[in-house]
Amino acid sequence: MNELWSSTVAYRLTLVCALLGVGAGCVTSRVEDAREGITGIASDESVVIMAKSYHLGNETEAKYIACIENALARGSKGLRVIPHKQFVDSLFPWFEPRTAPTETKGLPKLMERPGVAAQIHEQGVRYIIWLEGDTEKVAGGGSLSCAAGPGGGGCFGFAWWQNASDYNASVWDLEGLESAGTVSADVSGTSFLPALVVPIPLIARTQAAACKGLANQLRAFIISDELT
Amino acid sequence: MGTLFASLAAGCGSSVVLDPPTIPKPLMTTIPLSVGLRMPENFESFVHEEEVLGREQWTIDLGRSNAVFFAQLFGYMFETVTVVSEADDPSIMPFDALIEPSIDEFEFSVPNQTKTNDFAVWIRYRIKVYDRDGKLVVNWPVSAYGKSQTTVMGGKDALQRAAILAMRDAAALMIIKFDEPTLISSISSDPTSTAVPVEEGGEATAQATTLGGDNDE
Numbered sequence: 001m002n003e004l005w006s007s008t009v010a011y012r013l014t015l016v017c018a019l020l021g022v023g024a025g026c027v028t029s030r031v032e033d034a035r036e037g038i039t040g041i042a043s044d045e046s047v048v049i050m051a052k053s054y055h056l057g058n059e060t061e062a063k064y065i066a067c068i069e070n071a072l073a074r075g076s077k078g079l080r081v082i083p084h085k086q087f088v089d090s091l092f093p094w095f096e097p098r099t100a101p102t103e104t105k106g107l108p109k110l111m112e113r114p115g116v117a118a119q120i121h122e123q124g125v126r127y128i129i130w131l132e133g134d135t136e137k138v139a140g141g142g143s144l145s146c147a148a149g150p151g152g153g154g155c156f157g158f159a160w161w162q163n164a165s166d167y168n169a170s171v172w173d174l175e176g177l178e179s180a181g182t183v184s185a186d187v188s189g190t191s192f193l194p195a196l197v198v199p200i201p202l203i204a205r206t207q208a209a210a211c212k213g214l215a216n217q218l219r220a221f222i223i224s225d226e227l228t
Numbered sequence: 229m230g231t232l233f234a235s236l237a238a239g240c241g242s243s244v245v246l247d248p249p250t251i252p253k254p255l256m257t258t259i260p261l262s263v264g265l266r267m268p269e270n271f272e273s274f275v276h277e278e279e280v281l282g283r284e285q286w287t288i289d290l291g292r293s294n295a296v297f298f299a300q301l302f303g304y305m306f307e308t309v310t311v312v313s314e315a316d317d318p319s320i321m322p323f324d325a326l327i328e329p330s331i332d333e334f335e336f337s338v339p340n341q342t343k344t345n346d347f348a349v350w351i352r353y354r355i356k357v358y359d360r361d362g363k364l365v366v367n368w369p370v371s372a373y374g375k376s377q378t379t380v381m382g383g384k385d386a387l388q389r390a391a392i393l394a395m396r397d398a399a400a401l402m403i404i405k406f407d408e409p410t411l412i413s414s415i416s417s418d419p420t421s422t423a424v425p426v427e428e429g430g431e432a433t434a435q436a437t438t439l440g441g442d443n444d445e
Contacts (some may be wrong), residue, residue: 054375059344064379093400094250097393115255 022062024203025204031213035181037173039224043127046080047072047222048087052095052132064167068131071215079219081089082123090119107177125175133167135207138188140148144195154193164188165210169218183221185214242368243287244384244406248296249392254304260368262308264319264323268330269293269314276334280341288336288391298329301399317363325412326358332369338386339378342414349373349390366412370397398414 019121041047047067049069052058065084073081088095094116102112111117140161171180189204271294277287302309303313312321332352350373366433374393376386407413 053375059346062379069351089252092254094255096397096400098397099400099404113255114257119255 025189025191025202027187027204027206027209029185029187029213031183031185031208031217033181033183033217033221035221037176037178037180039042039173039180039222041079041126041222044124046124047084047127048084048125048132049129050084050095050100052130055097055098056102058168061134064207066133067211068215072219075218077223079222081125082125087125089125090123091116104172104177104179107172111177120174125182126170126187128174129218130170130172131167135163135165136168138162138164144193144199144201147178154197154201157195160190161188162188163206165205165206167210167214169214171221181221183208183214183217185217192204194198237273241282243256244291244387245289246293246388246391248291248293249395251297251300251304251396251399256305258307258404259305260307261324261412262322263302264300264310264312264321264326265298266312266314266326266328267298271298272330274331278336280368282336286339288339288387290391293346293395294331297395301402302327305403321355324360328356330354330360338383345378346375347378347386348373349387349394351394353400370398370401372401
């Protein structure tokens, strides 16, 4: 079954550049998935969003995890999302940064631990989604100076910076104890700050775009919209 | 201007007070032993002070956190745990083993040092286990690490969380690995069985390392 889907890759590329007074910079977004197996989710099944361990050097921001959790749960096609803290606490100490499984081949042994399979079953967890990646400033330049005096103040100049939000989600299917595939979002954007007395920020919200893009693609990936 | 700023920054200080952490009930099989738990005096009021980059004084008051943490952790791990004071003589008490945790080192880093948004805390605990004859049978260093990102709540909140995560990391390691270096389950209730004693200063070979779920045996 895995072989059937191993070469199926969905790919989306969007470019959003709104400079028409709405306060947004340019954002280039690429979202893609690579499927390894058939997915699907029942109404009583749930997903958990986890960050890969910082013991392994991962830097995924807590607010990005929260954003994905909220985005997946929202809307008429929203998934049932178990808050990751609740999940980690209920399975202590098996999903701590030090002890969490790093590969699906560790799952069968983990499920044999006392109480682990029962806890996962009780919460109806069908998929664990492991996030890795972060948002970084990759370039910047320009110059901006501000001054203030008795008669008032102001700024003059132009500054810019480029952010890259690169995130990858590995989807583990706990029913078959195997990997269902991966979804990734690479978003880059340039923010501008021109100032002629008053600075006017045009911010490229790359992390928000990466959250929205990854969550939408994850939802489609899990409920297999593309297959129906 | 730079000098003025440095002067203003000098003497800046931050103080963090940690509330005792709560460990979730672990999914594990309780070790069928009756143990005594003797904690050092500083576990009731542990304070760490450090000057960061020569200008910022940080004080982290762990208070009773370590005492609460170890009582709860070993309470989950062993059938019976009795906390004894340093004045008590454990040789006259009916324990299978006496456990004595302590702190070797406490370190932390702040975002200014690492050029990231992260606060990180390292704690190295030392766990000594004595058999029922009072012989030191285990001397195990446990290194734990916790990291937390700065939030809108500020650095103090992140440093607190990093410290709690480090303690939780130590708990996870001890729950999973305790029996390997300590062979504590070999100290059965059978009074004729004993673990092999170690020399004072000798250490157990198992070190704190990152474990995967598939290689934690």
